Amino acid sequence: MTAHFNHTIIASTDAAEMAEFYRDLLEADEAPSWGPFTNVQIGGGILLQFAAPPIEFPPQHYAYLVDDELFDRAYATITERGIAHWADPQRARPGEINHEHDGRGVYLLDPSGHYLELITRPYL
Template sequence: MSIVLNHLIVPAADKTAAATFLADLLGLPVSAPSGPFVPVRVNDDLALDFDDRHQVQPGHYAFLVDDDTFDAVLGRLRESESIAYGSGPGHGWDRQINHLGGGRGVYVRDPNGHSYELFTAVP
């Protein structure tokens, strides 16, 4: 068996709200609570388990996505006036995308201060 990242614990002020934010962003369902966690299954191997028992320390979570997923996420971002997103750390939340490495990318700030990065592979 190869090494597979199975889950990450994501600290949140409100685990249900934080899980719902990411699930809505990515077009995924929120899974049923599991113990103290509210999981969002990103793919067959990885779940992000949202937990509100501890202090929030903002983190950075990067997702390699296909073009269709990127377009769907970008569409949801453009429809929302309340979600901060942008082309990268050097440009703030400028509501633009980047073309680093020849693909497309965007950074999204969640209500807990986490930064979600979504990017496509180079064509």
């Protein structure tokens, strides 16, 4: 069997807030939660598990491939809520999106300070 990505734990300052943010932005589905995890599910059955780590954590980068319609809805949420965003990972182009790889992309921070990237076309 080829390996398939199944789940990841995302360090969170507030797991419930993070789950709500991802449900709204990515239109993620509710998922059963247990133990220290507050869970949501995205496409392909991938589980995002939010939990407070026992130590300080550095920001991570999470990129999500979305279709054009979800990108439009997510970008509307970003702009309506006044969420800071950039067209580039260096954050040199604030308030913009990019049109790289024959698609669109945007970078933003989630409530725990992780770098999110939404793209409409894969890099490869």
